[in-house]
Amino acid sequence: MNNYKKRIVDDLLDKKEKTFDAILIVGPKGCGKTRTASERCKTIIEFQDEEKKEGYLLTVENAPSLLLNNEKPILFDEWQDAPKIWGVVRKACDDSNNVGEYYLTGSTAKKIKTNHTGTGRISLVEMNTMSLYESGESNGSISLYKLIENETYNINGLKSTLDIKELIFATCRGGFPRAVLLENKLNSLDISKDYYKQIYKKDISAIDEKKRNENIAKTILWSYARNIATTVKTKEIYKDVKANFDISETTFYDYVDALERLYVIKDIDSWCPQIRSKTAIRSSKKRIFIEPSIAVAALGIGPEYFYKDFDLFGHVFENVVFRDLLSYSYKHNASILHYHDDYGLEIDAIYQLENGDYALIEIKTGISKISDAEKNLLKFKELIEKYNKTHEVKYRSPKAMIIISGTLEVAMTLNSGVHVVPIGCLKD
Numbered sequence: 001m002n003n004y005k006k007r008i009v010d011d012l013l014d015k016k017e018k019t020f021d022a023i024l025i026v027g028p029k030g031c032g033k034t035r036t037a038s039e040r041c042k043t044i045i046e047f048q049d050e051e052k053k054e055g056y057l058l059t060v061e062n063a064p065s066l067l068l069n070n071e072k073p074i075l076f077d078e079w080q081d082a083p084k085i086w087g088v089v090r091k092a093c094d095d096s097n098n099v100g101e102y103y104l105t106g107s108t109a110k111k112i113k114t115n116h117t118g119t120g121r122i123s124l125v126e127m128n129t130m131s132l133y134e135s136g137e138s139n140g141s142i143s144l145y146k147l148i149e150n151e152t153y154n155i156n157g158l159k160s161t162l163d164i165k166e167l168i169f170a171t172c173r174g175g176f177p178r179a180v181l182l183e184n185k186l187n188s189l190d191i192s193k194d195y196y197k198q199i200y201k202k203d204i205s206a207i208d209e210k211k212r213n214e215n216i217a218k219t220i221l222w223s224y225a226r227n228i229a230t231t232v233k234t235k236e237i238y239k240d241v242k243a244n245f246d247i248s249e250t251t252f253y254d255y256v257d258a259l260e261r262l263y264v265i266k267d268i269d270s271w272c273p274q275i276r277s278k279t280a281i282r283s284s285k286k287r288i289f290i291e292p293s294i295a296v297a298a299l300g301i302g303p304e305y306f307y308k309d310f311d312l313f314g315h316v317f318e319n320v321v322f323r324d325l326l327s328y329s330y331k332h333n334a335s336i337l338h339y340h341d342d343y344g345l346e347i348d349a350i351y352q353l354e355n356g357d358y359a360l361i362e363i364k365t366g367i368s369k370i371s372d373a374e375k376n377l378l379k380f381k382e383l384i385e386k387y388n389k390t391h392e393v394k395y396r397s398p399k400a401m402i403i404i405s406g407t408l409e410v411a412m413t414l415n416s417g418v419h420v421v422p423i424g425c426l427k428d
Helices: 008-016 033-038 053-062 064-068 084-095 144-149 164-173 177-181 185-206 214-226 234-242 249-261 293-299 303-308 310-332 367-390
Strands: 022-026 043-046 074-077 102-106 122-126 265-268 286-289 335-340 346-352 358-364 400-405 419-422
Touching: 008 022, 008 033, 008 122, 008 310, 022 033, 022 084, 033 074, 033 102, 053 064, 053 084, 064 074, 064 084, 084 102, 084 122, 144 310, 144 358, 144 400, 164 185, 164 293, 164 303, 164 310, 177 185, 185 214, 185 249, 185 293, 214 234, 214 249, 214 286, 214 293, 234 249, 249 265, 265 335, 286 310, 293 310, 303 310, 310 335, 310 346, 310 358, 346 367, 358 367, 367 400
Parallel strands: 022 102, 022 122, 043 074, 074 102, 358 400, 400 419
Antiparallel strands: 265 286, 335 346, 346 358
């Protein structure tokens, strides 16, 4: 296939297919799961292919092992439409010592009963929509991983060519590969709008074949969007919905759960180290969209709107950074957290590697807030050092303190050791 844009997840898949018999790729609709898997497979079986679907399903019901008699690796796309194939692949993995023979794509979030979990045989890989690095808006001259793991990593003078108008446009367009690859820029803005409509009109009910009210789903998406990248409590979002619909809390949370299983919304957990009293540290989750352009569509706005409301763009930009951090975290098996306490100390994001090393990250759209962000990061580091002086159980100091900026053109490391990185330079 031509014009395939290499994805961050490809590096992870290179490792996985040398270790596991089968790989299951999950993620939001339209993020490129099928295309990425197809690049690696010699046989592609699409259970949603209308011309072949009936034959495939008949085979799965009566003689499913016949589908394995194809050239490998084999991709089973949207496997949940033929759930028996899971058990067939699982058994094939048990009977063979070969690795990297099968790929499955779809959503494990859809409730499908299987006799076996696939643990140890079928490895799950999460995939996201394109980061700014994958879509080409970021030149990728600065590696987040190297910033954390290499103390001598020099970023001074590295430049971004991404201006604020281009950043705003990329935010509204989103990271759906279909939108990124469209030559007509104006048309590319319609992709996220279309996905947004499909979520509340079709997907919200199709995920588990449970009829849900599209207007309620639409209102929940709107409320999440207007509270994007904040620690608003779900009861406040419930109030927004309750003001328009007679809906119980149980039903409300059922809708929220469905949207989470559709990989539309996600909660970023709080980091709760005992450097403050337990009552001082807030455990509120940060509400984000896995693909922030869906939030823009839910608000019914476009690029021009953000030229007049830079404050709102700041919140959406923070979500864009979280989207990219999540993509990077999947590759490095890292965790994404945030911190907020009653003393007013807040860290936008904490990127923690599996070896325990972590970076404190502040996300600022404009250059004017860099000084305050630097002070905030240093204050948190000082808090940890102060705690460690009086307690036997020590907390690691951050391996890196980073400010990610939307408008900065040139990267630099400040005298304090804080790295200031333009989003137009960042990669995994």
